[in-house]
């Protein structure tokens with residue numbers, strides 16, 4: 001459940017830091033140089049997944065790649081109106097292409113229906129509400145403490161939906177109603193402070209829920225130990241890959257909530273956590289991409305790499321030559 005913050009604090013738009021130093025306003029030169037220097041030194045720790053691509057794929061040889069993608073800020077640029085955060089047709093085509101070759105999942109903070117509506121692809125898995133609403137084939141679920149095993153059929157009764165926070169749904173409906181009534185009279189942008197106050201005062205009565213803040217967004221979440229990292233593990237399990245040592249999860253995301261997935265990959269000891277960032281940030285990711293346009297380039301390259309390696313494999317099988 002999320003609320004939009006209408007302040008000026010907005011994510012840097014792709015391209016802004018691409019402006020070369022001699023195109024910047026004269027009085028911003030100093031800052032620009034040190035920004036570039038900071039970004040460059042950050043990049044040493046988090047090299048570009050594009051420039052590191054060949055090495056990454058060399059290391060991936062013989063392993064099973066599974067692709068996990070965040071939505072906002074990764075597949076679509078950050079925009080002011082969350083209802084207009086559309087992904088481009090090229091991005092959609094690249095995800096479709098990747099999903100032809102690798103199991104692919106979108107793990108988003110948005111509701112599953114909303115993100116599915118934006119992505120409009122049927123050959124991928126969807127995990128909405130920060131992984132608390134997963135659509136996946138029915139299989140036994142595993143969680144470290146044995147809780148959260150609610151698997152049921154969706155409205156079309158043909159796919160399994162895993163909702164670890166299902167028991168919170170009645171309270172969520174109640175909170176929603178109370179919030180709608182309380183905020184109806186608040187006028188847009190300038191009343192963010194009042195909105196925050198109202199939300200906080202209502203949420204005091206719901207100790208089983210927590211408040212979180214994202215990029216210009218305030219979110220109410222059930223206080224359960226379930227995040228994008230758990231969703232990644234759950235999806236690997238549903239693919240029967242959870243315990244395999246030759247699995248390489250590739251996770252691309254830009255936000256704080258994606259860090260949980262980066263941590264899981266690090267803990268597994270194999271895989272590629274890739275952060276989308278146009279300025280230095282504290283992250284557990286090993287690699288970086290500057291913005292969604294670089295995500296697009298990476299996905300296209302990944303699909304092309306796989307296509308080429310499968311065709312060279314079949315040629316070598318047919319002709320008996322080394323690849």
Ligand SMILES: O=P(O)(O)OC[C@H]1O[C@H](O[C@H]2O[C@H](CO)[C@@H](O)[C@H](O)[C@H]2O)[C@H](O)[C@@H](O)[C@@H]1O
Pocket residue numbers: 001002070071072073077078079080081082083085107108109110214215216217219255257
């Ligand atoms: O996990 P994600 O797929 O990255 O979703 C995270 C949040 O995304 C949306 O908010 C963000 O994107 C909006 C559109 O670009 C932007 O206006 C907002 O400032 C960002 O925070 C979405 O509205 C939230 O519900 C998601 O949790």
